[in-house]
Amino acid sequence: MIVVCRLDDVPDGGAIGALPNARGRDTLVLLRRGDQVLGYVNNCPHYDRAPLGWRKDEFLNGDGTRIMCAAHGALFRIEDGVCEVGPCLGQALTAVALTIRDGHVCLADGSALLS
Amino acid sequence: MRIIGPDELIFGVDNIQACRDFLKDYGLIETAPDCFEALDRTAIILRETGDASLPPPLPTATRLRETVWGVEDQATLEAISGELSRDREVRTEASGRLSTVDDAGFRIAFQVTRRIKLDLAAERINSPGASPGRAANEIGANEDAEARPRTLSHIVYFVPDMDRMANFYIQRLGFVITDKFTNTGPFLRPQANDDHHVLFMIQTPDYMQGLEHLAFHMQGPTELMLAGSRMVKKGYQSFWGPGRHKFGSNWFWYFNSPMGTHVEYDADMDKHDGDWVMRETPMSKEAAQMFLFENVAKWAPGGPPPGKG
Ligand SMILES: [Fe+2]
Numbered sequence: 001m002i003v004v005c006r007l008d009d010v011p012d013g014g015a016i017g018a019l020p021n022a023r024g025r026d027t028l029v030l031l032r033r034g035d036q037v038l039g040y041v042n043n044c045p046h047y048d049r050a051p052l053g054w055r056k057d058e059f060l061n062g063d064g065t066r067i068m069c070a071a072h073g074a075l076f077r078i079e080d081g082v083c084e085v086g087p088c089l090g091q092a093l094t095a096v097a098l099t100i101r102d103g104h105v106c107l108a109d110g111s112a113l114l115s
Numbered sequence: 116m117r118i119i120g121p122d123e124l125i126f127g128v129d130n131i132q133a134c135r136d137f138l139k140d141y142g143l144i145e146t147a148p149d150c151f152e153a154l155d156r157t158a159i160i161l162r163e164t165g166d167a168s169l170p171p172p173l174p175t176a177t178r179l180r181e182t183v184w185g186v187e188d189q190a191t192l193e194a195i196s197g198e199l200s201r202d203r204e205v206r207t208e209a210s211g212r213l214s215t216v217d218d219a220g221f222r223i224a225f226q227v228t229r230r231i232k233l234d235l236a237a238e239r240i241n242s243p244g245a246s247p248g249r250a251a252n253e254i255g256a257n258e259d260a261e262a263r264p265r266t267l268s269h270i271v272y273f274v275p276d277m278d279r280m281a282n283f284y285i286q287r288l289g290f291v292i293t294d295k296f297t298n299t300g301p302f303l304r305p306q307a308n309d310d311h312h313v314l315f316m317i318q319t320p321d322y323m324q325g326l327e328h329l330a331f332h333m334q335g336p337t338e339l340m341l342a343g344s345r346m347v348k349k350g351y352q353s354f355w356g357p358g359r360h361k362f363g364s365n366w367f368w369y370f371n372s373p374m375g376t377h378v379e380y381d382a383d384m385d386k387h388d389g390d391w392v393m394r395e396t397p398m399s400k401e402a403a404q405m406f407l408f409e410n411v412a413k414w415a416p417g418g419p420p421p422g423k424g
Contacts, residue, residue, distance in 0.1 A: 024412065049355075054137065054371040056350035062129030062164075071354060072273075072325060073176035073375025086176035087273070087323040 002107040004028065007100055010037055015059040015067070017042060018105075025051060028096060029059050029067070030105060031078055037105050039096035040081050044069040045088040052093075067093065116194055116289035118305035119228050120313040121267050122185030124329055125160040126178045126374050127169045133373035134161050140349055141370075141378060142263045142342055143331075153331055155230045157185070157267035159374075170214070170222040177325025178375050182221060182270060183212070185228030187307050195225050198287055218283035219274045219324065233265060238335025238382075255337070262338040262345070264331030268365075268381050269313045271328045275321035277301070284314060293387050294362040296398035302362055309386040311363035328369060330379035336366045339382040343368040347410050358407035362394070367404075 004018050010032040017026025018039075029052060031038045044050040046069070053059045054070035061068040066084070067076040074086020081093030097108035128134050135149070138159055143151035149161040162169050162180070169180045186192055189211075196213055199205050205215045212226040239248035240255070249255060274280040277300040284290040290303040293311050302312035317327055333339045340357055347353055354377055356368035365384035372378040396402050 023409065051352050051354070051371065054133070054352050054373045056352075058133065058373070062131075062133075068375060070352065070371035070373060070375060071377060072323070072327065073178055075176065085322075087319070089322045 001101075001109060002111075004030065004039075004098070004105045004107060007032070007035075007037065007103050007105055010105065013064060014057075016057045017053060017059070026053075026056075029053070029093075030098075031059075031067070033078070035100065037098055037100065038078065039098045039105075040067070040076075040093040041096060043094070044071055044074060045083070045091040045093065046072065046074065046086075116198075116305070117187035117191040117307040118195075118225075118288060118290070119185045119187060119230065119307045120305060120310070121157065121182055121270050121329075122226060122229050123158045123160055123181075123183035124179060124267070124270065124326075125162065125169065125181040125183065127162050127164045127166060127172060127180045128178050128374060129164045130373050131161055131163060137351070137373050137378075140346060140351065141331075142261075144263070153264040153266050154235070155233050155266040157230055157331075159267075159329075161374075173220065173324055175322060175324050176375060177273075179326040180222060181214075181224055183224040183226055184305075185230055186225055187228065189227060191307075192225055192227065195288065217280070219272070219276065219280045221272065221324075230266065235265065235334070238337055258341070260338060260341060262333065262342040264333060264342075264380070266332050268310065268330045268332040268384065269315065270326065270330075271315045271317065273319040273323045273325050273327050274300070274316045275319065275324055277316050277318040280316055290314065291389075292393050293391060294393050295395040296362075296402065297395055299398040304387060309388060311365070311385040311387060326376045328377035328379050330367075330381045332384065333380050333382040335382050339366050339368055339380045342380055343370075344410065346370055353410060356407065357410070359405045361402060361405050 010030050012032050015031045018030050019028045020026050026042050029040045029042045042051050050071050052069050072087050074083050076083050097111050099106050099108045138151040146152045150158050152158045196205050212224050214224045217223050241247050281301050289306045292301040293304050295301040300316040303314040352371040354369040354371050359366050363384050365381040369377045369379045
């Protein structure tokens with residue numbers, strides 16, 4: 001089981017990038033709502049090499065209600081990653097299953113390892 | 116039609132503080148509230164999404180509300196007004212700026228340019244066989260260089276019908292095609308600018324219509340690398356580059372931005388005149404760039420192997 005970070009590292013209502021690859025690019029976006037943490041692969045479905053944020057840990061639109069792709073402005077629902085407007089309309093972010101154990105965010109067993 | 120190039124890009128955003136931070140860190144100078152200028156005064160303008168002064172948004176994800184083109188003189192404005200009034204409403208604002216819409220539905224405006232003439236040095240290099248670019252004892256690697264964007268270079272739109280869109284700029288506004296990616300789109304140059312392109316477009320489904328990227332010219336490749344490295348150091352997300360394009364020959368480095376568009380540094384673009392014969396090739400990885408690098412953390416070789424020192 002892979003520990004991603006501490007639960008407290010993810011601000012409630014906010015988002016952070018996690019699991020940097022060898023080039024230092026965060027491969028995972030974590031979003032916390034209370035005790036629930038959702039994870040998505042940090043890549044817009046529009047291109048194969050399109051990280052979502054514009055700055056370290058900056059992934060949300062102005063009022064924090066959607067994930068925004070800082071490449072072309074696509075907006076994704078936080079709860080299921082579905083794109084509501086933008087170049088990847090009708091597609092969705094790839095969800096990564098997580099579990100919380102002892103105050104830590106972990107990749108759920110069987111979650112694909114990210115490269 | 117003596118059109119020079121994009122003078123101002125006006126955005127309506129819901130995250131204005133993040134956009135301000137980005138544009139300042141990118142190197143533009145805030146000369147009036149939410150007006151961020153390059154050295155020649157070409158500018159990015161930020162407004163809140165609901166600002167009543169903004170033209171209506173497109174129904175897509177783009178935050179670009181208006182592209183303002185700079186022209187040489189009042190006579191050009193009158194010629195544009197006469198031409199476009201034939202089949203669409205052209206409003207003349209109190210400032211004298213013309214406001215209308217292009218054939219893809221983008222809001223466009225025209226004004227006597229806000230650009231000031233720059234008188235600045237190019238990047239200077241030493242090259243065997245050529246006379247020295249720098250005097251003796253003059254240092255080339257200056258980490259403290261300001262590296263400010265000099266001028267708004269070009270914009271790239273996603274458009275649902277590239278031929279219709281290109282024909283509007285060619286037939287109605289006098290742009291010429293310098294080069295073309297088959298089935299993707301043409302690179303366009305207006306009559307009062309010799310840069311390889313100020314406008315490029317990419318054919319997409321209609322729900323993608325919007326601004327793909329904007330770019331400012333830097334002094335040269337060294338300042339491009341310096342400015343881009345500073346962005347990376349501040350935590351900004353590099354998207355593509357640094358590298359060098361084939362068409363246009365410009366060095367490039369693209370970043371994601373909170374305006375929901377890519378923002379590019381470019382440097383050393385080709386210049387053309389009426390003698391140029393356009394090239395055409397299918398868009399591909401090979402065609403898009405001569406070479407591509409990726410920024411990595413600083414490192415240096417040297418010294419004894421670990422544990423032997
Ligand atoms: Fe570009």
